[in-house]
Amino acid sequence: MIRVFAALALCLVAACSGRTDLDEPPVPLGNFALGHNIVVAPHPYKGPASREAEPDEWIAAVRNAIAARFERYEGGKLYHLGVSVDGYVLAVPGVPLVLAPKSALIVNVTLWDDAKGTKVNPEPERMIVLESISEKTLISSGLTQSKEEQMANLSYNIAKQIERWLEKNAEEFGLNEPVPVQAPAEPEEAANPDAVAAAPAAQS
16 A cells, blocks of 8 residues: 555646536446445555545545436446545645645445346456646645545545546446347349230230
């Protein structure tokens, strides 16, 4: 876990640039509809130079973000999301500006198919997000945001990351399935010209 946060310290890529897409139509996820929204935080690892956050606070923040994003979907098939909060950094005030510390969140995600009663991904999907870059976080969110704001920012980004992951596996939800191609109709057999010519004579 320490090595994960060491890698994050060198990472300058933000998970997302803003918190406006919830006002837009959701990305297509076919038959997806959210069933159970399960978040646990049994023993989250607090990274270096981080504010303290209780497990219950993380559970509430991540559940709210998942509900806000995925309850918009009204597909005909239920899927359950299970998320385990494994580690975090909430940037603290008072750190030298030259370090520009960033907040981060690490989770494991499991998707369940309700009808089959089985996991869609046998192994949990590991996800790591950083706080969104904005005028408030460019220097350090520890100086400009409360702990609650930092947690909401990270929870929003992790829900967005889950949505991107589901979108990459769209075939699970009935998208990108091949459309059946109908065979061309057999052409009608051309009439025999001699028979056509003889028909009027026969009728007379």
